[in-house]
Amino acid sequence: MNQNKTVSQWLRTGKEMLEAAGRENPWMDAELLLEKVTGMNKIQRMTEGQTILDEKAAEEYAAFLDERAKGRPLQYILGEWEFMGLPFSVGEGVLIPRADTEILVETILETGEKESLRRGLDIGTGTGCIPICLEKLGHMDMTAVDISPKALAFARENNEKNQTHVDFVESDLFTALPDSLFPLDFIVSNPPYIPAADCEELMTEVRDFEPRNALDGGKDGLDFYRKIVAEVPARLRDGGWLFFEIGYDQREALFALMEEAGFVSVACRQDLAGLDRVVFGQKKEEPHA
Numbered sequence: 001m002n003q004n005k006t007v008s009q010w011l012r013t014g015k016e017m018l019e020a021a022g023r024e025n026p027w028m029d030a031e032l033l034l035e036k037v038t039g040m041n042k043i044q045r046m047t048e049g050q051t052i053l054d055e056k057a058a059e060e061y062a063a064f065l066d067e068r069a070k071g072r073p074l075q076y077i078l079g080e081w082e083f084m085g086l087p088f089s090v091g092e093g094v095l096i097p098r099a100d101t102e103i104l105v106e107t108i109l110e111t112g113e114k115e116s117l118r119r120g121l122d123i124g125t126g127t128g129c130i131p132i133c134l135e136k137l138g139h140m141d142m143t144a145v146d147i148s149p150k151a152l153a154f155a156r157e158n159n160e161k162n163q164t165h166v167d168f169v170e171s172d173l174f175t176a177l178p179d180s181l182f183p184l185d186f187i188v189s190n191p192p193y194i195p196a197a198d199c200e201e202l203m204t205e206v207r208d209f210e211p212r213n214a215l216d217g218g219k220d221g222l223d224f225y226r227k228i229v230a231e232v233p234a235r236l237r238d239g240g241w242l243f244f245e246i247g248y249d250q251r252e253a254l255f256a257l258m259e260e261a262g263f264v265s266v267a268c269r270q271d272l273a274g275l276d277r278v279v280f281g282q283k284k285e286e287p288h289a
Contacts, residue, residue: 008049010034010058014065021069029074033064036078084133088158093150097129100271101190104245105130107269107278108188109138111241115282121145121181121235123173123189123228128155130188131166143181145171174231183237190245191224222253229261238285248275255279 014030023029037057064077075081075096080089083097084105090096111117122131122144131142144166146152155168169176232242242263246254251268258266263281271277
């Protein structure tokens, strides 16, 4: 590539390169990568667009464009992504926070106000975006678990970045958690829910870069839901709540699993695209003698 280009010329080059590679949002990606390299916001790029990009910055930008053209997720290249208005460090080994999951957090916050939900557990926390947002925005006392040390390293970094105090624990579901933690007001999980066979059909960015163990939910995508639902009732107080993010076609299966386990008031909330995205329900309150 010709290094002696202005900021505007490099931006146009980036957009064309990513468009040719079939990336979904070439203009946005090109802009964000250039902002990472130069520190220039959109207004600065417009007013200083005829400035020649220095050689070091040009080389770095060209390298980022090459990575993105080959399918490496934009978020991994940037090293940070926003979720619920808060910054989260991301990279290889951890699932990228997505807007769909904001619906899950919003559902818990809204339910929490009505039901006085204060103490909760997030299962399969990844970047820690769910419990960190619940603590930061809802003033909830959160514990979170993940089986991946790499994911927990990101979660703890994000805990510090957002000045929160979530207790992150390396655990396979509930195995490493003390009995004294329970019963809780609520438990939440955005578990792996993609059927194993469908994982091969995912976009390159997801299939080849994001951790498979955070995506693959077994033959029908429901393996982790079954495990969690089987163990949750004993760990919730009477009237406590269970919240799940789900795949677009898993509503009926989750309703059946939760109702069979004794949950009542089971409901579903849709995402901005109108697809089923969150299923939640309440542990039945047992009459006291």
